[in-house]
Amino acid sequence: MIDKRYQSAADAVADVPDGASVMIGGFGEAGSPIELIHALIDQGARDLTVISNNTGSGEVGLAALLKEQRVRKVVCSFPRTANSTVFPDLYRSGKIELELVPQGTLAERIRAGGAGIPAFFTPAAVGTPLAEGKESRVFDGKEYLMERGLRADFALIKGRRADPYGNVVYSKTARNFGPIMAMAARVAVVQVSEIVEAGALDPEVVVTPGIFVSRVVEVASPMHESELVATGATYP
Amino acid sequence: MTTGEEQIGWSRDEMAQRLALDIPNGSYVNLGIGIPELVAKFVPKGRTLIYHTENGLLGMGPSPAPGTGDPELINAGKRQVTAIPGAAYFHHADSFAMIRGGHIDLCVLGAMQVAQNGDLANWSTGEPDAIPAVGGAMDLVAGVKSVYVITQHCTKTGEPKLVDRCTYPLTGRGVINRVYTDLAVVDVTRDGFRVVELAPGVDFEYVRERTGAPLLRSAPLATGQCHEHACGCDAKRRPV
Numbered sequence: 269m270i271d272k273r274y275q276s277a278a279d280a281v282a283d284v285p286d287g288a289s290v291m292i293g294g295f296g297e298a299g300s301p302i303e304l305i306h307a308l309i310d311q312g313a314r315d316l317t318v319i320s321n322n323t324g325s326g327e328v329g330l331a332a333l334l335k336e337q338r339v340r341k342v343v344c345s346f347p348r349t350a351n352s353t354v355f356p357d358l359y360r361s362g363k364i365e366l367e368l369v370p371q372g373t374l375a376e377r378i379r380a381g382g383a384g385i386p387a388f389f390t391p392a393a394v395g396t397p398l399a400e401g402k403e404s405r406v407f408d409g410k411e412y413l414m415e416r417g418l419r420a421d422f423a424l425i426k427g428r429r430a431d432p433y434g435n436v437v438y439s440k441t442a443r444n445f446g447p448i449m450a451m452a453a454r455v456a457v458v459q460v461s462e463i464v465e466a467g468a469l470d471p472e473v474v475v476t477p478g479i480f481v482s483r484v485v486e487v488a489s490p491m492h493e494s495e496l497v498a499t500g501a502t503y504p
Numbered sequence: 505m506t507t508g509e510e511q512i513g514w515s516r517d518e519m520a521q522r523l524a525l526d527i528p529n530g531s532y533v534n535l536g537i538g539i540p541e542l543v544a545k546f547v548p549k550g551r552t553l554i555y556h557t558e559n560g561l562l563g564m565g566p567s568p569a570p571g572t573g574d575p576e577l578i579n580a581g582k583r584q585v586t587a588i589p590g591a592a593y594f595h596h597a598d599s600f601a602m603i604r605g606g607h608i609d610l611c612v613l614g615a616m617q618v619a620q621n622g623d624l625a626n627w628s629t630g631e632p633d634a635i636p637a638v639g640g641a642m643d644l645v646a647g648v649k650s651v652y653v654i655t656q657h658c659t660k661t662g663e664p665k666l667v668d669r670c671t672y673p674l675t676g677r678g679v680i681n682r683v684y685t686d687l688a689v690v691d692v693t694r695d696g697f698r699v700v701e702l703a704p705g706v707d708f709e710y711v712r713e714r715t716g717a718p719l720l721r722s723a724p725l726a727t728g729q730c731h732e733h734a735c736g737c738d739a740k741r742r743p744v
Contacts (some may be wrong), residue, residue, distance in 0.1 A: 378597070
C-alpha cells in the first residue's frame, strides 16, 4: 500500500540535513510553499544551497529563511524584488553566494536533471557575461552554450490537490517550477490545500505523476506572501 | 500640450499605440515589464493577439476587477492578471520551450541600450554593488522570432540609448529587429539604424542629434501614424 501522506509540514521536512541542496518552487508569491519553508526554518538545517527563481519578499517564507542565514548559496534568475532588502543586504555584505542563471536555462537545467540528461546546449546568454567560462559549440551555424542538468536533495513545492500516491494538480500560474522540481529532487515534498482519495483526480489531468513525489502534506488554508508582507509579518 | 513643459514626440501611450499597429492578427506575443505592458491596451479592433507570460500562461487577459484577483494568477511582472477563455497554464520548462523553440512570434522589451548591430543591454548597469538579476530576457531574445524594443530615445540625463556599441553588459548579440521611441520608429538593418517613421513634429536632424550612432533615412520617410486603417499599413501615412 502506497501512502505518501505526512501529518504535518514539520514531519515532511524533519530529515533535511545541514548542507542539503533544496529546490523551492514559486515565481514571486505564486506557488511559494510558505508553510514548508517555515517548517524548514523551525527545523534548523543550515548551510543550504537553495535553487529558486526568486529570493522572496518581505521577511517571510524564502526571505525569512535567507534572513536566518541558513543558506550558503542561491541558484536564481531574479534575486530582486521591490519590497525586500534581505537578499541584497546579504549579497552586498558577502554573506551569501549567488549563481545567476537565465530563467529559461534554470528551468531547462532542472528539467534535464530530472530527466537524466547531464548537460544540454542553449542559445540563451551567448555573447553575454553569463557565458563566461562555459563551453560553447556551433550547431548549424549558430552558437550555443553548454549548461548542466541540476538535481537536488529535496524540493519544496506547492500544489492545489494531491492523492496518497503523490499525483498532483496545481493552481493557475502557481504551477511554474513545481512539476520540474518534483522530477529533479531525490525527495520531493508537496504541500497542497486538499488531499483527496486515490481515483478522485482524473488521470487525464494529473500534472505531476506520483512517481516524482515522495511526500504530500495538507495545508488547508495556505498563506499568501503578499498578504503577510502587507501586514508587516515576519518569521519566525 | 497642456503641461507646462513642451512635449516633443510621442507619449508612452502613443509609443505603445504605434507599436500595436505593427503586430499582425493572430500573433503570439510576449510583453516585457514596464512600457511594453501598455501595448496590450492599443491592439486595433478586429485583431486578436494571444499573450504569453513566461511564468506559465498563454492567453493572458487584463487586470482583474478590484477585489476579484487571485495571488496565484499573475504575470511575469508579478502583478495579478486574468486568463481569457481558451487560456492554458503550463510549467516553466514548457514555457521556455515556447520561447526558445521559436513558437512565440514577437516579444517587446524595454532597453538600457540598443546598438546599431542589434545588440541589446537591458538587465544590468554592471556597477559593482548592483544586484544582478536577469529573469527571462536572455532566453526571450535568443528564441523569439521578432524582438522589438520600446523605450525613450534618451535616458533621463539625456544620454542616447541607441548607440554605436553597448557599454552595459549584453542581454543578447544582434537580436533586436526594431526600436520604438518617443521620437521615431527605427529599424536595425545590416547597414545600421534606419529611421522608418518620425513622431509628429520631430524632424530627422532632431533624432540624429540624439542618437549615438549613424542614422540612415529611409525614402520616403513617413510621419504620424495610420489613422485610416486598422491594418498598420503605410498607405495613408504622410511622407515628409
